[in-house]
Protein backbone atom coordinates (compact mmCIF):
# COMPACT_ATOMS: atom_id res chain seq x y z
CA UNK A 1 0.00 0.00 0.00
CA UNK A 2 1.61 3.27 -1.13
CA UNK A 3 1.59 6.09 1.39
CA UNK A 4 -0.76 8.96 0.58
CA UNK A 5 1.63 11.25 2.47
CA UNK A 6 3.55 12.99 -0.32
CA UNK A 7 5.36 16.03 1.10
CA UNK A 8 5.98 18.83 -1.37
CA UNK A 9 3.47 17.49 -3.91
CA UNK A 10 2.04 20.96 -4.34
CA UNK A 11 5.43 22.44 -5.15
CA UNK A 12 5.96 20.05 -8.08
CA UNK A 13 5.08 20.79 -11.69
CA UNK A 14 1.98 19.14 -13.12
CA UNK A 15 4.22 16.76 -15.12
CA UNK A 16 6.18 15.76 -12.01
CA UNK A 17 2.91 15.10 -10.14
CA UNK A 18 1.65 12.93 -12.99
CA UNK A 19 4.88 10.93 -13.10
CA UNK A 20 4.79 10.35 -9.35
CA UNK A 21 1.17 9.22 -9.56
CA UNK A 22 1.94 6.85 -12.46
CA UNK A 23 4.83 5.26 -10.56
CA UNK A 24 2.99 5.08 -7.22
CA UNK A 25 -0.18 3.52 -8.59
CA UNK A 26 1.25 1.48 -11.48
CA UNK A 27 -0.97 3.35 -13.91
CA UNK A 28 -0.70 2.33 -17.56
CA UNK A 29 0.22 4.70 -20.38
CA UNK A 30 -3.34 4.38 -21.61
CA UNK A 31 -4.73 5.42 -18.23
CA UNK A 32 -2.29 8.32 -18.10
CA UNK A 33 -3.35 9.43 -21.57
CA UNK A 34 -6.76 10.20 -20.08
CA UNK A 35 -5.07 12.89 -17.99
CA UNK A 36 -3.07 14.32 -20.87
CA UNK A 37 -5.59 14.12 -23.72
CA UNK A 38 -7.48 17.34 -24.20
CA UNK A 39 -10.39 16.94 -23.71
CA UNK A 40 -10.18 13.67 -21.78
CA UNK A 41 -13.82 12.99 -22.53
CA UNK A 42 -14.04 12.65 -26.30
CA UNK A 43 -16.70 14.59 -28.13
CA UNK A 44 -18.01 11.35 -29.51
CA UNK A 45 -18.51 9.84 -26.04
CA UNK A 46 -20.00 13.06 -24.71
CA UNK A 47 -22.45 13.18 -27.60
CA UNK A 48 -23.65 9.72 -26.61
CA UNK A 49 -23.94 10.57 -22.92
CA UNK A 50 -26.35 13.52 -22.99
CA UNK A 51 -28.44 15.43 -25.53
CA UNK A 52 -27.74 18.46 -27.73
CA UNK A 53 -24.00 18.26 -27.08
CA UNK A 54 -21.81 21.12 -28.32
CA UNK A 55 -18.64 20.37 -26.36
CA UNK A 56 -17.29 19.23 -23.00
CA UNK A 57 -16.82 21.27 -19.83
CA UNK A 58 -13.56 20.78 -17.94
CA UNK A 59 -12.83 21.17 -14.22
CA UNK A 60 -9.50 21.07 -12.42
CA UNK A 61 -8.72 17.63 -11.00
CA UNK A 62 -6.54 17.79 -7.86
CA UNK A 63 -5.35 15.17 -5.39
CA UNK A 64 -6.42 15.18 -1.75
CA UNK A 65 -3.39 13.76 0.07
CA UNK A 66 -2.56 12.18 3.43
CA UNK A 67 -5.81 10.24 3.96
CA UNK A 68 -5.74 7.14 6.16
CA UNK A 69 -9.19 5.54 6.45
CA UNK A 70 -9.74 2.24 8.25
CA UNK A 71 -5.97 1.76 8.18
CA UNK A 72 -5.78 2.14 4.39
CA UNK A 73 -3.96 4.90 2.53
CA UNK A 74 -6.03 6.93 0.05
CA UNK A 75 -4.93 9.56 -2.43
CA UNK A 76 -8.24 11.13 -3.33
CA UNK A 77 -9.05 12.65 -6.75
CA UNK A 78 -11.12 15.83 -6.38
CA UNK A 79 -12.75 17.64 -9.32
CA UNK A 80 -13.55 21.19 -8.21
CA UNK A 81 -13.28 24.81 -9.35
CA UNK A 82 -12.74 26.36 -5.89
CA UNK A 83 -9.28 27.19 -4.52
CA UNK A 84 -8.12 26.00 -1.08
CA UNK A 85 -10.50 23.01 -0.85
CA UNK A 86 -7.91 20.41 -1.86
CA UNK A 87 -5.24 22.06 0.32
CA UNK A 88 -7.60 22.12 3.29
CA UNK A 89 -8.63 18.47 2.94
CA UNK A 90 -4.96 17.45 2.72
CA UNK A 91 -4.10 19.65 5.70
CA UNK A 92 -6.67 18.00 7.97
CA UNK A 93 -5.97 14.50 6.63
CA UNK A 94 -2.34 15.07 7.62
CA UNK A 95 -3.40 15.94 11.18
CA UNK A 96 -5.85 13.03 11.43
CA UNK A 97 -3.32 10.50 10.12
CA UNK A 98 -1.05 11.49 13.05
CA UNK A 99 -4.02 10.67 15.30
CA UNK A 100 -4.50 7.20 13.78
CA UNK A 101 -6.67 8.10 10.77
CA UNK A 102 -10.42 8.05 10.14
CA UNK A 103 -12.67 5.16 11.06
CA UNK A 104 -15.49 4.77 8.60
CA UNK A 105 -18.30 2.33 8.01
CA UNK A 106 -21.16 1.65 5.69
CA UNK A 107 -23.40 -0.80 7.50
CA UNK A 108 -26.25 -1.31 5.07
CA UNK A 109 -26.60 -0.48 1.38
CA UNK A 110 -30.24 -0.63 0.36
CA UNK A 111 -31.73 1.75 -2.18
CA UNK A 112 -35.42 2.64 -2.03
CA UNK A 113 -37.98 2.52 -4.85
CA UNK A 114 -41.30 4.32 -4.37
CA UNK A 115 -44.63 3.41 -5.91
CA UNK A 116 -47.49 5.89 -5.48
CA UNK A 117 -51.04 4.50 -5.48
CA UNK A 118 -54.14 6.72 -5.49
CA UNK A 119 -57.88 6.18 -5.66
CA UNK A 120 -58.14 3.07 -3.45
CA UNK A 121 -61.66 2.61 -2.08
CA UNK A 122 -60.18 1.58 1.28
CA UNK A 123 -56.55 2.52 1.89
CA UNK A 124 -56.18 0.31 4.98
CA UNK A 125 -57.41 -2.79 3.17
CA UNK A 126 -55.22 -1.97 0.17
CA UNK A 127 -52.20 -1.61 2.44
CA UNK A 128 -52.88 -4.95 4.12
CA UNK A 129 -53.43 -6.65 0.75
CA UNK A 130 -50.04 -5.42 -0.46
CA UNK A 131 -48.34 -6.63 2.71
CA UNK A 132 -50.05 -10.02 2.35
CA UNK A 133 -48.58 -10.25 -1.17
CA UNK A 134 -45.09 -9.17 -0.10
CA UNK A 135 -43.33 -12.27 -1.46
CA UNK A 136 -45.15 -12.08 -4.79
CA UNK A 137 -44.22 -8.42 -5.19
CA UNK A 138 -40.59 -8.90 -4.16
CA UNK A 139 -40.22 -11.86 -6.51
CA UNK A 140 -41.76 -9.89 -9.37
CA UNK A 141 -39.33 -7.02 -8.73
CA UNK A 142 -36.41 -9.45 -8.79
CA UNK A 143 -37.70 -11.05 -11.99
CA UNK A 144 -37.60 -7.60 -13.60
CA UNK A 145 -33.83 -7.37 -12.97
CA UNK A 146 -32.50 -10.94 -12.66
CA UNK A 147 -28.85 -9.97 -13.19
CA UNK A 148 -28.70 -8.10 -9.86
CA UNK A 149 -30.06 -11.17 -8.07
CA UNK A 150 -27.35 -13.28 -9.72
CA UNK A 151 -24.78 -10.84 -8.36
CA UNK A 152 -26.09 -11.42 -4.82
CA UNK A 153 -28.36 -8.39 -4.64
CA UNK A 154 -32.07 -7.85 -5.22
CA UNK A 155 -35.15 -6.88 -3.22
CA UNK A 156 -34.72 -7.26 0.53
CA UNK A 157 -37.91 -5.81 1.98
CA UNK A 158 -41.09 -3.90 1.27
CA UNK A 159 -43.32 -1.62 3.28
CA UNK A 160 -46.40 0.50 2.78
CA UNK A 161 -47.55 3.84 4.22
CA UNK A 162 -50.80 5.76 3.91
CA UNK A 163 -50.30 9.51 3.38
CA UNK A 164 -52.81 12.28 4.11
CA UNK A 165 -55.59 9.87 5.02
CA UNK A 166 -57.76 12.64 6.48
CA UNK A 167 -57.13 15.22 3.77
CA UNK A 168 -60.19 16.78 2.14
CA UNK A 169 -58.75 16.50 -1.35
CA UNK A 170 -58.52 13.05 -2.91
CA UNK A 171 -55.44 14.33 -4.74
CA UNK A 172 -53.62 14.27 -1.39
CA UNK A 173 -54.73 10.84 -0.22
CA UNK A 174 -52.37 8.11 -1.30
CA UNK A 175 -50.64 4.92 -0.47
CA UNK A 176 -46.88 4.70 -0.92
CA UNK A 177 -45.13 1.39 -1.25
CA UNK A 178 -41.35 1.16 -0.77
CA UNK A 179 -39.18 -1.61 -2.10
CA UNK A 180 -35.73 -1.91 -0.53
CA UNK A 181 -33.14 -3.20 -2.95
CA UNK A 182 -29.54 -4.27 -2.57
CA UNK A 183 -28.05 -2.84 -5.77
CA UNK A 184 -24.56 -4.28 -5.05
CA UNK A 185 -21.90 -1.94 -6.42
CA UNK A 186 -24.21 0.22 -8.53
CA UNK A 187 -25.92 3.41 -7.37
CA UNK A 188 -28.98 1.60 -8.66
CA UNK A 189 -31.38 4.29 -9.90
CA UNK A 190 -32.09 2.61 -13.20
CA UNK A 191 -32.39 -0.83 -11.59
CA UNK A 192 -34.85 0.45 -9.03
CA UNK A 193 -36.87 2.33 -11.64
CA UNK A 194 -37.03 -0.77 -13.83
CA UNK A 195 -38.28 -2.84 -10.89
CA UNK A 196 -40.80 -0.23 -9.76
CA UNK A 197 -42.25 0.13 -13.24
CA UNK A 198 -42.42 -3.64 -13.67
CA UNK A 199 -44.44 -4.31 -10.53
CA UNK A 200 -46.80 -1.33 -10.87
CA UNK A 201 -49.50 -3.34 -12.74
CA UNK A 202 -49.46 -6.00 -9.98
CA UNK A 203 -49.80 -3.24 -7.37
CA UNK A 204 -52.82 -1.85 -9.22
CA UNK A 205 -54.37 -5.29 -9.43
CA UNK A 206 -53.90 -5.94 -5.71
CA UNK A 207 -55.09 -2.53 -4.50
CA UNK A 208 -57.73 -1.63 -7.07
CA UNK A 209 -56.09 1.82 -7.15
CA UNK A 210 -54.14 3.67 -9.81
CA UNK A 211 -50.36 3.89 -9.81
CA UNK A 212 -48.79 7.17 -10.85
CA UNK A 213 -45.14 7.60 -9.79
CA UNK A 214 -42.68 4.69 -9.86
CA UNK A 215 -39.22 6.02 -9.02
CA UNK A 216 -36.15 5.76 -6.81
CA UNK A 217 -36.09 7.88 -3.65
CA UNK A 218 -32.94 9.96 -3.31
CA UNK A 219 -33.51 10.03 0.45
CA UNK A 220 -31.21 7.02 0.77
CA UNK A 221 -31.45 6.61 4.52
CA UNK A 222 -30.98 2.84 4.23
CA UNK A 223 -27.62 3.46 2.59
CA UNK A 224 -25.83 5.44 5.28
CA UNK A 225 -22.08 5.88 5.56
CA UNK A 226 -20.36 7.28 8.63
CA UNK A 227 -16.88 8.37 9.65
CA UNK A 228 -15.19 9.40 12.88
CA UNK A 229 -11.91 10.95 13.95
CA UNK A 230 -10.43 11.52 17.41
CA UNK A 231 -7.75 14.21 17.57
CA UNK A 232 -5.55 15.05 20.57
CA UNK A 233 -5.54 18.83 20.99
CA UNK A 234 -1.77 19.24 20.59
CA UNK A 235 -2.17 18.28 16.91
CA UNK A 236 -4.54 21.22 16.39
CA UNK A 237 -2.32 24.03 17.69
CA UNK A 238 -1.69 26.72 15.07
CA UNK A 239 0.04 30.13 15.20
CA UNK A 240 -0.78 31.76 18.52
CA UNK A 241 -3.69 29.40 19.17
CA UNK A 242 -3.30 26.46 21.52
CA UNK A 243 -4.76 23.09 20.53
CA UNK A 244 -7.34 23.44 23.30
CA UNK A 245 -8.43 26.82 21.95
CA UNK A 246 -8.81 25.40 18.45
CA UNK A 247 -10.73 22.37 19.77
CA UNK A 248 -13.10 24.59 21.73
CA UNK A 249 -13.55 26.94 18.77
CA UNK A 250 -14.49 24.00 16.54
CA UNK A 251 -17.03 22.73 19.08
CA UNK A 252 -18.53 26.22 19.46
CA UNK A 253 -18.74 26.44 15.65
CA UNK A 254 -20.54 23.08 15.55
CA UNK A 255 -23.03 24.16 18.22
CA UNK A 256 -23.73 27.30 16.16
CA UNK A 257 -24.52 25.20 13.08
CA UNK A 258 -26.56 22.73 15.13
CA UNK A 259 -28.78 25.54 16.43
CA UNK A 260 -29.14 27.91 13.47
CA UNK A 261 -30.13 26.97 9.90
CA UNK A 262 -28.52 30.17 8.56
CA UNK A 263 -25.17 28.91 9.81
CA UNK A 264 -25.92 25.21 9.16
CA UNK A 265 -26.34 25.77 5.42
CA UNK A 266 -22.88 27.36 5.15
CA UNK A 267 -21.34 24.78 7.49
CA UNK A 268 -22.80 22.01 5.31
CA UNK A 269 -21.71 23.75 2.10
CA UNK A 270 -18.20 23.41 3.52
CA UNK A 271 -18.77 19.67 4.00
CA UNK A 272 -20.06 19.32 0.43
CA UNK A 273 -16.85 21.10 -0.68
CA UNK A 274 -15.16 17.80 0.17
CA UNK A 275 -17.90 15.42 -0.90
CA UNK A 276 -18.94 16.76 -4.32
CA UNK A 277 -15.45 16.76 -5.85
CA UNK A 278 -15.00 13.00 -5.30
CA UNK A 279 -18.56 12.25 -6.36
CA UNK A 280 -17.88 14.19 -9.57
CA UNK A 281 -14.39 12.74 -10.10
CA UNK A 282 -15.79 9.21 -9.88
CA UNK A 283 -18.60 9.91 -12.37
CA UNK A 284 -21.35 9.67 -9.76
CA UNK A 285 -24.60 11.62 -9.59
CA UNK A 286 -23.81 14.61 -7.35
CA UNK A 287 -27.38 15.95 -7.44
CA UNK A 288 -28.54 12.69 -5.88
CA UNK A 289 -25.89 12.88 -3.15
CA UNK A 290 -26.54 16.58 -2.48
CA UNK A 291 -30.32 16.13 -2.23
CA UNK A 292 -30.00 13.14 0.12
CA UNK A 293 -27.38 14.80 2.34
CA UNK A 294 -29.38 17.99 2.89
CA UNK A 295 -32.59 16.09 3.57
CA UNK A 296 -30.76 13.96 6.14
CA UNK A 297 -29.49 17.15 7.81
CA UNK A 298 -33.14 18.03 8.47
CA UNK A 299 -34.21 14.60 9.71
CA UNK A 300 -34.82 15.84 13.25
CA UNK A 301 -37.29 18.49 12.13
CA UNK A 302 -34.89 21.42 11.82
CA UNK A 303 -32.12 21.72 9.23
CA UNK A 304 -28.88 21.22 11.17
CA UNK A 305 -25.25 20.19 10.94
CA UNK A 306 -24.21 17.13 8.89
CA UNK A 307 -21.36 16.62 11.35
CA UNK A 308 -21.01 16.56 15.11
CA UNK A 309 -17.97 17.82 17.04
CA UNK A 310 -17.43 17.17 20.77
CA UNK A 311 -14.66 16.48 23.29
CA UNK A 312 -14.11 13.16 24.97
CA UNK A 313 -13.03 12.56 28.57
CA UNK A 314 -9.35 12.72 27.61
CA UNK A 315 -9.90 16.17 26.07
CA UNK A 316 -9.61 14.99 22.47
CA UNK A 317 -11.64 16.60 19.70
CA UNK A 318 -14.09 14.02 18.36
CA UNK A 319 -15.64 14.48 14.91
CA UNK A 320 -18.47 12.39 13.46
CA UNK A 321 -20.44 12.39 10.25
CA UNK A 322 -23.25 10.19 8.93
CA UNK A 323 -24.90 10.71 5.54
CA UNK A 324 -26.90 8.85 2.91
CA UNK A 325 -24.37 7.97 0.25
CA UNK A 326 -25.94 6.66 -2.94
CA UNK A 327 -22.84 6.14 -5.04
CA UNK A 328 -21.60 3.34 -7.26
CA UNK A 329 -18.38 2.05 -8.75
CA UNK A 330 -20.25 0.64 -11.76
CA UNK A 331 -23.14 2.07 -13.72
CA UNK A 332 -24.04 5.62 -14.65
CA UNK A 333 -20.96 7.45 -15.91
CA UNK A 334 -18.52 5.64 -13.61
CA UNK A 335 -17.20 3.42 -16.40
CA UNK A 336 -17.97 5.77 -19.25
CA UNK A 337 -15.99 8.88 -18.34
CA UNK A 338 -12.30 7.94 -18.66
CA UNK A 339 -11.30 10.11 -15.70
CA UNK A 340 -13.91 8.47 -13.47
CA UNK A 341 -12.36 5.11 -14.20
CA UNK A 342 -8.91 6.53 -13.50
CA UNK A 343 -10.07 8.10 -10.22
CA UNK A 344 -11.40 4.77 -8.97
CA UNK A 345 -8.12 3.07 -9.95
CA UNK A 346 -5.99 5.64 -8.12
CA UNK A 347 -8.01 5.12 -4.94
CA UNK A 348 -7.97 1.36 -5.50
CA UNK A 349 -11.63 1.26 -4.53
CA UNK A 350 -13.14 -2.23 -4.57
CA UNK A 351 -16.76 -1.65 -3.60
CA UNK A 352 -19.44 1.03 -3.54
CA UNK A 353 -19.45 0.79 0.27
CA UNK A 354 -15.72 1.56 0.39
CA UNK A 355 -16.20 4.57 -1.90
CA UNK A 356 -19.00 5.84 0.39
CA UNK A 357 -16.66 5.52 3.41
CA UNK A 358 -13.93 7.54 1.69
CA UNK A 359 -16.39 10.23 0.64
CA UNK A 360 -17.82 10.85 4.11
CA UNK A 361 -14.31 10.88 5.62
CA UNK A 362 -13.25 13.60 3.21
CA UNK A 363 -16.46 15.52 4.03
CA UNK A 364 -15.58 15.36 7.73
CA UNK A 365 -12.00 16.51 7.04
CA UNK A 366 -13.23 19.38 4.89
CA UNK A 367 -15.57 20.55 7.61
CA UNK A 368 -12.76 20.59 10.17
CA UNK A 369 -10.51 22.46 7.71
CA UNK A 370 -13.05 25.25 7.40
CA UNK A 371 -13.96 25.34 11.12
CA UNK A 372 -10.31 25.38 12.18
CA UNK A 373 -9.65 28.33 9.89
CA UNK A 374 -12.86 30.12 10.93
CA UNK A 375 -12.18 29.65 14.64
CA UNK A 376 -8.59 30.94 14.35
CA UNK A 377 -7.21 33.24 11.61
CA UNK A 378 -10.50 33.55 9.70
CA UNK A 379 -11.21 32.05 6.30
CA UNK A 380 -9.68 34.81 4.17
CA UNK A 381 -6.04 34.26 5.07
CA UNK A 382 -5.65 30.70 3.76
CA UNK A 383 -8.47 30.68 1.22
CA UNK A 384 -7.80 34.05 -0.43
CA UNK A 385 -4.06 33.42 -0.63
CA UNK A 386 -4.80 30.36 -2.77
CA UNK A 387 -7.67 32.04 -4.61
CA UNK A 388 -5.33 34.90 -5.58
CA UNK A 389 -4.19 33.08 -8.75
CA UNK A 390 -7.77 32.86 -10.04
CA UNK A 391 -8.21 36.56 -9.22
CA UNK A 392 -5.01 37.38 -11.13
CA UNK A 393 -6.31 35.45 -14.17
CA UNK A 394 -9.70 37.19 -13.93
CA UNK A 395 -7.76 40.47 -13.92
CA UNK A 396 -6.07 39.57 -17.21
CA UNK A 397 -2.82 37.89 -16.08
CA UNK A 398 -1.45 34.96 -18.05
CA UNK A 399 1.64 32.75 -18.10
CA UNK A 400 4.45 33.80 -15.77
CA UNK A 401 2.58 36.97 -14.88
CA UNK A 402 0.01 35.00 -12.85
CA UNK A 403 2.34 34.20 -9.94
CA UNK A 404 3.79 37.70 -9.89
CA UNK A 405 0.37 39.38 -9.78
CA UNK A 406 -0.98 36.86 -7.26
CA UNK A 407 1.95 37.55 -4.92
CA UNK A 408 1.44 41.31 -5.22
CA UNK A 409 -2.26 40.90 -4.40
CA UNK A 410 -1.37 38.94 -1.24
CA UNK A 411 1.44 41.31 -0.21
CA UNK A 412 -0.77 44.36 -0.69
CA UNK A 413 -3.64 42.57 1.12
CA UNK A 414 -6.09 43.46 -1.65
CA UNK A 415 -7.12 40.22 -3.35
CA UNK A 416 -9.73 41.54 -5.77
CA UNK A 417 -10.16 41.65 -9.53
CA UNK A 418 -10.04 45.47 -9.84
CA UNK A 419 -6.68 45.53 -8.10
CA UNK A 420 -5.44 42.67 -10.29
CA UNK A 421 -6.40 44.64 -13.42
CA UNK A 422 -4.41 47.63 -12.17
CA UNK A 423 -1.38 45.45 -11.43
CA UNK A 424 -1.61 43.76 -14.83
CA UNK A 425 -1.59 47.17 -16.55
CA UNK A 426 1.45 48.24 -14.51
CA UNK A 427 3.21 44.95 -15.29
CA UNK A 428 2.68 45.43 -19.02
CA UNK A 429 4.21 48.94 -19.04
Ligand SMILES: CC(C)(COP(=O)([O-])OP(=O)([O-])OC[C@H]1O[C@@H](n2cnc3c(N)ncnc32)[C@H](O)[C@@H]1OP(=O)([O-])[O-])[C@@H](O)C(=O)NCCC(=O)NCCSC(=O)C[C@@](C)(O)CC(=O)[O-]
Nearest residue numbers: 007008010084085087088090091266267270369370373382
Ligand atom coordinates in the same frame (compact mmCIF):
# COMPACT_ATOMS: atom_id res chain seq x y z
C1 LIG B 1 -5.31 26.57 3.12
C2 LIG B 1 -4.86 26.03 4.47
C3 LIG B 1 -4.78 24.50 4.39
C4 LIG B 1 -3.47 26.57 4.80
O1 LIG B 1 -3.19 26.20 6.13
P1 LIG B 1 -1.73 26.31 6.75
O2 LIG B 1 -1.83 25.98 8.20
O3 LIG B 1 -1.11 27.59 6.34
O4 LIG B 1 -1.03 25.13 5.99
P2 LIG B 1 0.48 24.68 6.06
O5 LIG B 1 1.30 25.55 5.15
O6 LIG B 1 0.91 24.51 7.49
O7 LIG B 1 0.36 23.21 5.41
C5 LIG B 1 -0.37 22.16 6.07
C6 LIG B 1 -0.79 21.16 5.02
O8 LIG B 1 -1.86 21.71 4.23
C7 LIG B 1 -1.70 21.30 2.86
N1 LIG B 1 -1.42 22.50 2.04
C8 LIG B 1 -1.09 23.73 2.46
N2 LIG B 1 -0.94 24.57 1.42
C9 LIG B 1 -1.17 23.86 0.30
C10 LIG B 1 -1.18 24.17 -1.09
N3 LIG B 1 -0.88 25.38 -1.54
N4 LIG B 1 -1.47 23.18 -1.94
C11 LIG B 1 -1.76 21.94 -1.51
N5 LIG B 1 -1.76 21.59 -0.21
C12 LIG B 1 -1.48 22.53 0.69
C13 LIG B 1 -0.53 20.35 2.84
O9 LIG B 1 -0.98 19.02 3.04
C14 LIG B 1 0.29 20.82 4.01
O10 LIG B 1 1.11 19.80 4.56
P3 LIG B 1 2.56 19.47 3.88
O11 LIG B 1 2.26 18.55 2.77
O12 LIG B 1 3.15 20.77 3.44
O13 LIG B 1 3.32 18.85 4.99
C15 LIG B 1 -5.83 26.47 5.61
O14 LIG B 1 -5.81 27.86 5.69
C16 LIG B 1 -7.26 26.00 5.43
O15 LIG B 1 -7.56 24.82 5.54
N6 LIG B 1 -8.19 26.94 5.22
C17 LIG B 1 -9.60 26.64 5.00
C18 LIG B 1 -9.87 26.56 3.53
C19 LIG B 1 -11.31 26.23 3.18
O16 LIG B 1 -12.09 25.76 3.96
N7 LIG B 1 -11.64 26.50 1.94
C20 LIG B 1 -12.97 26.32 1.43
C21 LIG B 1 -13.45 27.59 0.80
S1 LIG B 1 -14.38 28.53 1.96
C22 LIG B 1 -15.94 27.77 1.85
O17 LIG B 1 -16.40 27.55 0.77
C23 LIG B 1 -16.62 27.11 3.00
C24 LIG B 1 -16.89 27.78 4.30
C25 LIG B 1 -15.63 28.24 4.93
O18 LIG B 1 -17.75 28.88 4.15
C26 LIG B 1 -17.55 26.71 5.14
C27 LIG B 1 -17.93 27.15 6.53
O19 LIG B 1 -18.24 28.33 6.73
O20 LIG B 1 -17.95 26.27 7.43
Ligand SMILES: NC(=O)C1=CN([C@@H]2O[C@H](COP(=O)(O)OP(=O)(O)OC[C@H]3O[C@@H](n4cnc5c(N)ncnc54)[C@H](OP(=O)(O)O)[C@@H]3O)[C@@H](O)[C@H]2O)C=CC1
Nearest residue numbers: 147148183184185186187188189190191285288330331332
Ligand atom coordinates in the same frame (compact mmCIF):
# COMPACT_ATOMS: atom_id res chain seq x y z
N1 LIG C 1 -33.44 10.04 -9.02
C1 LIG C 1 -32.23 9.71 -9.44
O1 LIG C 1 -31.27 9.87 -8.72
C2 LIG C 1 -32.05 9.13 -10.80
C3 LIG C 1 -30.78 8.90 -11.25
N2 LIG C 1 -30.56 8.30 -12.47
C4 LIG C 1 -29.22 8.00 -12.98
O2 LIG C 1 -29.04 6.58 -12.86
C5 LIG C 1 -27.66 6.25 -12.91
C6 LIG C 1 -27.35 5.19 -11.89
O3 LIG C 1 -28.19 4.07 -12.10
P1 LIG C 1 -27.62 2.60 -12.03
O4 LIG C 1 -28.79 1.68 -12.02
O5 LIG C 1 -26.66 2.48 -10.90
O6 LIG C 1 -26.75 2.49 -13.35
P2 LIG C 1 -26.92 1.57 -14.63
O7 LIG C 1 -28.24 1.67 -15.24
O8 LIG C 1 -25.74 1.87 -15.49
O9 LIG C 1 -26.83 0.10 -14.00
C7 LIG C 1 -25.68 -0.45 -13.48
C8 LIG C 1 -25.26 -1.63 -14.33
O10 LIG C 1 -24.02 -2.10 -13.84
C9 LIG C 1 -23.92 -3.48 -14.09
N3 LIG C 1 -23.05 -4.08 -13.06
C10 LIG C 1 -21.82 -4.59 -13.29
N4 LIG C 1 -21.24 -4.99 -12.15
C11 LIG C 1 -22.11 -4.74 -11.14
C12 LIG C 1 -22.04 -4.90 -9.72
N5 LIG C 1 -21.00 -5.44 -9.10
N6 LIG C 1 -23.10 -4.47 -8.99
C13 LIG C 1 -24.17 -3.89 -9.58
N7 LIG C 1 -24.28 -3.73 -10.93
C14 LIG C 1 -23.27 -4.14 -11.71
C15 LIG C 1 -25.36 -4.00 -14.08
O11 LIG C 1 -25.54 -4.67 -15.31
P3 LIG C 1 -25.84 -6.22 -15.39
O12 LIG C 1 -26.31 -6.69 -14.06
O13 LIG C 1 -26.83 -6.38 -16.45
O14 LIG C 1 -24.52 -6.76 -15.75
C16 LIG C 1 -26.24 -2.77 -14.20
O15 LIG C 1 -27.06 -2.81 -15.33
C17 LIG C 1 -26.93 7.55 -12.64
O16 LIG C 1 -26.36 7.95 -13.87
C18 LIG C 1 -28.03 8.53 -12.25
O17 LIG C 1 -27.69 9.83 -12.66
C19 LIG C 1 -31.60 7.92 -13.26
C20 LIG C 1 -32.88 8.15 -12.87
C21 LIG C 1 -33.21 8.80 -11.63
